[in-house]
Amino acid sequence: MSTSFLDKVVNAIENREIKAYYQPQYDASTGRIVSAEALVRWVKPNGEIISPDKFIPRLEKTDDINILDWYMAEEACRTIHEMGDKAVPIAVNFSRWHVKEKDFYRKLQAILTTYKVKPEMFEVEITESALAVENLKSIEEWATNIADTGVKIAIDDFGAGFTSLQFVKNMPVSFLKVDKAFLEDNCQDERGRGTLETVFFFARRLSLKTIAEGVETMEQLKFLQNMDCDRVQGYLFSRPLKKEDFLVLAMIDNAPMVDDDDFLKKQGTFSTHSLLLRAMKTEYDMIMFGNLYKNSYYMMYQNPEIFFDAPTAGVIDDMTHNALAICVGESYKVYEENLTRPALLKAYNKGKKRVEVVVEHNVAGVPQKFRTIIHLMKHPHKEDVLMIGFSRKVEE
Numbered sequence: 001m002s003t004s005f006l007d008k009v010v011n012a013i014e015n016r017e018i019k020a021y022y023q024p025q026y027d028a029s030t031g032r033i034v035s036a037e038a039l040v041r042w043v044k045p046n047g048e049i050i051s052p053d054k055f056i057p058r059l060e061k062t063d064d065i066n067i068l069d070w071y072m073a074e075e076a077c078r079t080i081h082e083m084g085d086k087a088v089p090i091a092v093n094f095s096r097w098h099v100k101e102k103d104f105y106r107k108l109q110a111i112l113t114t115y116k117v118k119p120e121m122f123e124v125e126i127t128e129s130a131l132a133v134e135n136l137k138s139i140e141e142w143a144t145n146i147a148d149t150g151v152k153i154a155i156d157d158f159g160a161g162f163t164s165l166q167f168v169k170n171m172p173v174s175f176l177k178v179d180k181a182f183l184e185d186n187c188q189d190e191r192g193r194g195t196l197e198t199v200f201f202f203a204r205r206l207s208l209k210t211i212a213e214g215v216e217t218m219e220q221l222k223f224l225q226n227m228d229c230d231r232v233q234g235y236l237f238s239r240p241l242k243k244e245d246f247l248v249l250a251m252i253d254n255a256p257m258v259d260d261d262d263f264l265k266k267q268g269t270f271s272t273h274s275l276l277l278r279a280m281k282t283e284y285d286m287i288m289f290g291n292l293y294k295n296s297y298y299m300m301y302q303n304p305e306i307f308f309d310a311p312t313a314g315v316i317d318d319m320t321h322n323a324l325a326i327c328v329g330e331s332y333k334v335y336e337e338n339l340t341r342p343a344l345l346k347a348y349n350k351g352k353k354r355v356e357v358v359v360e361h362n363v364a365g366v367p368q369k370f371r372t373i374i375h376l377m378k379h380p381h382k383e384d385v386l387m388i389g390f391s392r393k394v395e396e
Helices: 003-014 063-085 096-100 104-114 127-131 137-146 163-170 190-205 217-228 243-251 263-281 316-325 332-336 341-349
Strands: 018-027 034-042 091-092 121-128 152-160 175-178 209-213 230-233 286-291 296-302 313-315 354-363 364-379 383-392
Touching: 003 018, 003 063, 003 127, 018 063, 018 243, 034 063, 034 230, 034 243, 063 091, 063 104, 063 243, 063 354, 096 121, 104 121, 104 137, 175 190, 190 209, 190 332, 263 383, 286 341, 296 316, 313 316, 316 341, 316 354, 332 354, 341 364, 341 383
Parallel strands: 034 091, 091 121, 121 152, 152 175, 175 209, 209 230
Antiparallel strands: 018 034, 018 230, 286 296, 286 383, 296 313, 354 364, 364 383
8 A cells, every 4th residue: 555545544533534433233122222333434624525445445455454443442432431421332343454463452451541441341343354364373362362351352244254163162252243245135035034043043052142234124123133133233223423423312311212012022032032941941850852853852951950961962862762771660661652752753643742751760870750741843844843852850
């Protein structure tokens, strides 16, 4: 990049032509502002606004972009400080060049300290594509140093690149920011919806929060609510705002922008399931989901106090073989005739939707009786037969 162009950018920063605009991020359930993203705008003295895509790509070719990133970080911290007790976390984009920047996290700490900003009020965003071109070990070390300060990290444009899921699993990130390209068809394409469902399920399994950007329609919002998306941003709610406009919007006690009068609807699909599962855990010692045709199961919950050591996931026939091995007396026959995979398929083919038996197992050398209830059902989209099993210890 030419020195003259960098000089123009530096002069623009010094002349306050480079400004931070803020796009609010809303709680997808309640519609309240819970955070924001700082976005750069170059506003010329005559009022002309130069789009970021006209100058950011040129800066990103070298580490010259770092000058702009640090300026935006300082502007965001200044804004957070000015908001006082009405402050919300603000996210700032950082380029891949910062991974190689020595003492990055110390610089960040210094800015936070200068403006008396708590680490949890500042968020670092780095794009998925940026991660793909850097050394994985270096990125993990860089991210760990940031996370150790208490600052949260978000992977931006997730799904747009080819980041390894294993890599994401090892990164100390708090948020996955779903690439807006997934929403372009208004969530009407079945394959697109399936991809989004996979992303949200993946995030939940790793206990990561999710943010969807580019939300422009109610159809998109409703779909994201059903996916239990945590935050949304987009023109449906607000365009990027000048600092003074954002301060007014964020600091007033605004009413929710989403109808939240129905508690279970507000929770979203995965949260509702989580609530139900939590309630069932208080009633049962074991909860299992299985596919009888595919001979596979997933242990949704297992009471650690029962000491029935079943793998979290595996083959149904293997699990029943192990269960039969610890059956006591006549319980072996009861189990074999009712709870094995062939027995359950036979029951389903006879029209049964529910099987309930009491069996006695030798658990850790102690005979214990368990009441097991199996619900049988057809897969909604395939010919597979599914089962959901519940077991609880029978108190004598």
